[in-house]
Amino acid sequence: MTGYIEQREKEATELRLNESIASSERPKPPSAVASTLTFATRALLRIKHVPEQMFDVTVFPVIFLLMFTYLFGGAIAGSTEEYLQFLLPGILVMTVAQITMYTGIDLNNDIRKGIFDRFRTLPIWLPSALIGSLLVDVVRYSMASVIMITLGFALGFRPEGGLMGVLGAIVLILVFSFSLSWIWTVCGLIVRSEKALMMISFMVLFPLTFVSNVFVDPRTLPSWLESFVDVNPISILATAVRGAMHGTLTAQQVIWVLIVSVIMTAIFAPITVYLYRNKK
Template sequence: MTVQLQTKNSIGTDSSIDERLHQAIASGKRPEPPNAFASTMAFASRALLRIKHVPEQMFDVTVFPIIFLLMFTYLFGGAIAGSTRDYLQFLLPGILVMTVAQITMYTGIDLNNDIRKGIFDRFRTLPIWLPSALIGALLVDVIRYSMASVIMILLGLMLGFRPEGGLMGVAFAIGLVLIFSFSLSWIWTTFGLIVRSEKSLMMISFLVLMPLTFVSNVFVEPETLPTWLQGFVNSNPISILATAVRGFMHGTGTWQQVAGVLVVSAIMTAIFAPLTMYLYRNKK
């Protein structure tokens, strides 16, 4: 009889504990999943924190623009234009385009590193808007591109660059650079999901960007090039952007140039953004 009472008491105690645990765990209302904006800002904050703790990764937007501008201005200015000051007026907008275009590859490199470390798989299991992990990182990259642009303009002003388009022309030119670079970054996120290492991605990006930047109107006028090469240079996306940036900085920009940049940017985004998201969802 005593054993039976003890058994009943233990059963009752166990059931009451289970009931209390159930109430503590499941009685509360579940938090709502974050919306697209909140999740995107969370990943943007993550990218900013990574910059805070690894500040040397900002060398590509601080040191490299300075090196490029000084090197090309004083090495080639006298030979090409007869005067470094005159060449600087032509070169700076092109160097700005080239520098920012080349640092877009780091978006894909960061994504590739997340994949190799396993963080990528964790992000895909979270109850969030899936593109937020990519878009948040891309938004922070826009900040990096802006820093590179400001550093380049300030250094140019110190060296004697005088934009005839004024402050508004410079601001509009930088805006075009940021739009184009955001679109170009989608190419490297696509490759970041395909290749197996960041070294492979860097090699691919150099193979693509080096011909596009050097066989363009960044350094020389297309009219000085062979006839058979002028067609490629004039249709080169880097040349289209450099022409628009140069035009607005010097007060000669047209809406046709703006339309050209926007069309190229829209094409890159329309092709590679959906492809990136498809690979992001289905990568194993």
């Protein structure tokens, strides 16, 4: 009886397959949401099969936090515990900002391997390949945030803003990082190798993160340098994240983070889509 049922199911499957092949009607293209989720799933599978790429999310943040807390905490703040309250939000911002470049690196690899050309021949909403990858990067950013905050609690970090403040800080970081990723997608479409892209991102992010309020209070800096730090996008985000975690967040700080994020997205997202459609 079981064999008969299996045979009937096999025949029905073959019949449906033959009908689909013989039909002259073209299948409907997937919706923008469906194709975006498909590319997001592809990026997740890449993480599954190459878990080493998550070292920057899991290992490096831990090294950064431990190193800066215990090497410089006593010298800068007089106490590692006191410095940790100031440092952790800034290190969290720095870590997530630095891993935003991987969207551009993945895109550059797809171009060099020829996968990019295959995507452009598919009957899909073309930006879905980009947005799907960016959505998975949000998963990376979230993982980095959870790891950093968990380690911070173990070391003695105590956010006065409570759980809602921490969640609000993570949301601000995700919004900003999603916007920042568009810069690296543009670079990924322009440069010829991932090494060149990594060098460009290092040249941009290194000064932005170190000449900011991530590690020190800008009031201790020379006036001309303090002026730059105050308008540095990384400083703007770090200030808002600290405010959220310690319960001093203001509407103005949130608005500035959103303004910077909107500006980056408005400039670089259309450029990315244009280059993606017209790259030869």
